[in-house]
Amino acid sequence: MSEGPLLTVEDLRVAYRGRSGPVPALRGVSFIVGRERVGIVGESGSGKSTIGLTILRLLPQSALVSAKRLCLLDTDLMAASERAMRSIRGRRISMVLQDPKYSLNPVITVGRQIAESYKVHSGASTREARRRALEMLEAVRIRDPERVFDLYPHEVSGGMGQRVMIAMMLIPEPELLIADEPTSALDVTVQAQLLVLIDELIRRRRMGLILISHNINLVASFCDRVVVLYAGRIMESLKASELALARHPYTQGLLACRPLIDRAQPELPQLTRDPSWLDAPDESRRGTGA
Amino acid sequence: MIEVHEATVAYGDGSGRIEAVRSVSFNAAAGEIFGLVGESGCGKSTLLRAVAGLAPLAKGHIVLAGREVGISRTRQERRLVQMVFQDPYGSLNPTHTVDKILSEPLAIQGLDAIDRRVIQAFQEVGLGGQHRYRYPHQLSGGQRQRVAIARALITEPRILLLDEPTSALDLSVQAEILNLLKRIGRAHGLTMLMVSHDLAVIAHMCTRIAVMYQGEIVEMLEVQRLRRGEADHPYTRMLLDASLEKTRQGERDTEGTSSPSLTR
């Protein structure tokens, strides 16, 4: 019952203005996100974080952005004014970042931050916002929401901080959630719990999710589709379940160089970068959502 | 080579006293790669620092190469053990060139033939000579970690301590660095003590592993048993499950289900 893709990105090009000319970050990236979970995996310098920032138009003024299409349903994100973007950010597209230490305001209680997030987008009263915030805290599986409401960010653990971030980002009920390394700062057991939570919330609200990570295991186990990014271009785009059948040598190389617990390898295969990958044509598949 | 007896490291005093490491004991034989794995706050890094001589022991003692060592060490004792840190950026002084970073330990230890040793160190860790007079910010994360490894090896230690040496690196760079570490360990007969939160990395590198939780070792096992999933302690099993799940589903065969689901 999908009415068409949620997010359409076509030939997105982004360059940052550097000292000696523009530095390209994305060089013609195209993909589609439906009401499904898409994982973007890449190493440092691949441009994966730039994608999230570009969709929300949060790049610095000096950045050069161009795209054939960048649309959220029917809204053209490229043409939208800053004012229009402000109402889209948070309300229709939300972003969760890596470290709650840096993305939560340290001098405001977590509960108030969630409530404010709600107020900004719905204009509700303080009391109503507080009620909704408490509901969200429960929805993110925080026991004792009343107590946590009055805590400051430095008083909560990393995992709980991320749950607060998720609560804050999902309370306005956006259609698309972008998560940029949401679990990288967390322990592996906490990671698992958090992902289960995100999974549940996304499904229940029929949202789309873009999960950006350098961890191919994470992306493969959690997402429906995987997009492999290298040097600002998409090398391969495939279903997570078919990752083992990846055809691009970069993807294969990434998969091969992972150390595996249950298999002994005297030496890990190393990834040799083929310079021809830098000029490879865009390999993205235009699959529609689930 | 490394013997740790009932080591306890504590911070603060009185009611604010926290024991980061509680009565930990283990041994590592010469040439062995021993792993310490656990989640954040379990005390593995603190324990490593105690072995390094950077954190004082409240109780217990540490014996390296047959000599008991404390927090204040002689120059020879310092030469015995070196460490590679987690953050490749923070472990190199940004105002020093690579050349200076590598020659300083030699100068401190009073070793000669500095130029020859520096060039040799470059070759050992696979760094090109063009980096010699560069500054850390001009190098990539992997290159910086190579410099850190070269610095640790240049005074010919017998014990190498590794504090999450690849956590901050890309997957492909991690593979290169782990291979390098293994190769160097074999070539020099080094005893290595490696700390990580990543079970797969530990399993790849180490022969024996200690699992830590809240300052204590809850289980010690050989890597083969870990690989077979034969863990006794529930915490170890929990770690294994969380790590394995991601890896297994990452390389799922096609006859698996079409949409991934997270098992509880």
Added chain:
Amino acid sequence: MSVETSPKPVTWHDWLLAEAPQSRSQARLTRWYANWLALKRNPLAVSGVIIILALILMAVFASWIAGQSPYAQLLTARLEPPSMEHWFGTDELGRDIFARIIYGSRITLLIIFLVSIVVLPVGILIGTLAGYFGGVFDMFLMRITDIFLAFPRLVMALAFAAALGPGIENAVLAISITAWPPYARLARAETMTIRRSDFILATRMQGASALRIIWSHIVPLCLPSVIVRLTLDMAGIILIAAGLGFLGLGAQPPAPEWGLMVSSGRSYLLDQWWVATIPGIAIFVVSFGFNLLGDGLRDVFDPKGL
């Protein structure tokens, strides 16, 4: 990317921007050059540099630029307005103000130099020692710092003048003694942050002495912020020296110190404004130049990756 050595660079510019420096000195010069290029991009900072360079040139080539002696009195030509013969006019004793301004730059530079060589080393030494060793030592040094910080500069200068007699050297001493505490505090704060870095731990593990760690590792990292602070403070120092000169506590007549010139020109302010105003403008321009430079340096020294 090929890894063999690049072809011999053609120009100085190339050599200074070399991707792979061949020696320690080249590496250091490369870094300085990169900093310089970064500074050049900021037009305000460049203005500051130009002003300070002009000051230095004025001081060095004073006799050529001034053309006349700053001390030559011609009582028949008192208080003459600016003209072709005397660009800035003459003062109450018929001395050419332009020449006095030019020669006065030497005194200004002397003051800046003397204050810097006292304040920088003392501040860094005390700050790094206190920050590195901590504990009782730190407390002791910081209390001393607090004591010196509590003295108001002008009162100290008065006290020194009273005790030792007025003069530039004593004025400089008075200024320096009260100016170093903030630098100690700054160095201490930086040291305490740097102390926890992994590279310090690595050096400790190699068996380095505290002295080596402080001198070789910590001081170079403290220097940028201390230098920026000093450059920004310079304006204040010049003003205080001028103020002391104004009060008669610093340079003594007939020295062409700018503050002294403002003071002696006070009585003629309404009718012969140039006597007091032009030295005042000189003070302002130099202070401003240092401020601009300090701001520019602060932007350049953004530590790469710390």
